[in-house]
Amino acid sequence: MTSARSRDFLSSWRISAVAYGLPTAAIAIAGVLPIGDPTRAGVWSVACLANARRCGRVHCYFTGPFFLVVALVAALLGVGLVPPSASAWNVLGAVLVGGATLLIVLPERIVGKYRD
Secondary structure, eight states: OOOHHHHOGGGSHHHHIIIIIHHHHHHHHHTTSOTTOHHHHHHHHHHHHHHTSOOSBTTHHHHHHHHHHHHHHHHHHHHTSSOOOHHHHHHHHHHHHHHHHHHHHHHHHHHOSBOO
């Protein structure tokens, strides 16, 4: 049986850089695409879904669903069901960064890093 710690992306800075750095970079690069471009929504959605994978850390139980909701909103923006605008993407970006930061730090400070 594999321990949660051995599946933890954050246990290695190299794996962490790939697992979290690439989606973050993709979101930043997609930010230069035109507001209504569905590619922007696709990149945001895929990046958020990639980060939603579980690694055994407590924060994954919170960030997984959060990233799925952000991906859904990005997809809705991309297909025009939510009116796309620069401010909508900026708000979504701020919610993504702020929410992810809180959901990563707070649960692990309260409960601990790993769920046994």
